[in-house]
Amino acid sequence: DIQLTQSPSFLSASVGDRVTITCRASQAITNYLVWYQQKPGKAPTLLIFGASNLYSGVPSRFSGSGSGTEFTLTISSLQPEDFATYYCQQLESSPPWTFGQGTQVEIK
């Protein structure tokens, strides 16, 4: 199984900050990596698919990049509604389609 490791696991930031979350895969994957946002008590929502494609309706301050074994999610200017937990997921390999352990973004 492909393992995904996110860093950091916890991030404290202020409104307006640029935030970058990294997702590292245990083996190279093409670009079938997605990012989700999850707020407490709610289901995840899709942010990015295909490593760098913004899903419909997602604000443009979110962006994704990367290839091979290292991928990043960037929030260009953190907004109050962005405080949440973020997960990457790979869908490259045969199942299981694993998730990273999550990165919790909190207000500084």
Add this chain to the structure above:
Amino acid sequence: QVQLVESGGGVVQPGGSLRLSCAASGFTFNTYGLHWVRQLPGKGLEWVTVISPDGSVKSYADSVKDRFTISRDNSRDTLYLQMTTLRPEDTAVYYCARATSGSGWHKGGIVYYYYGMDVWGQGTMVTVSS
């Protein structure tokens, strides 16, 4: 609007069984692959299983293989998860989710859904405890 609504969660003893349902609305149900994903209390997400639009191709995580069965009724726009031989470690919120890429890509007997999950239900809690 596009919606998935889970039901059927509850408290069950170890070794017991439970069937979850996921009712869909607002989209053409029989053209989308559908997943179940779970989240252990206070923990991250774990992909559980997926079923193809016509119900013919299914994949499972090793942790639930031979204990859980995914199925769908396209005449009722409903997805199911039959869970048997439940263990305390199955305690989680269970989400159903729609495959972003619709019908996916068939390769080597597996259907791949490369673009993740774009519509999620609100989740249903399953607690396995004596």
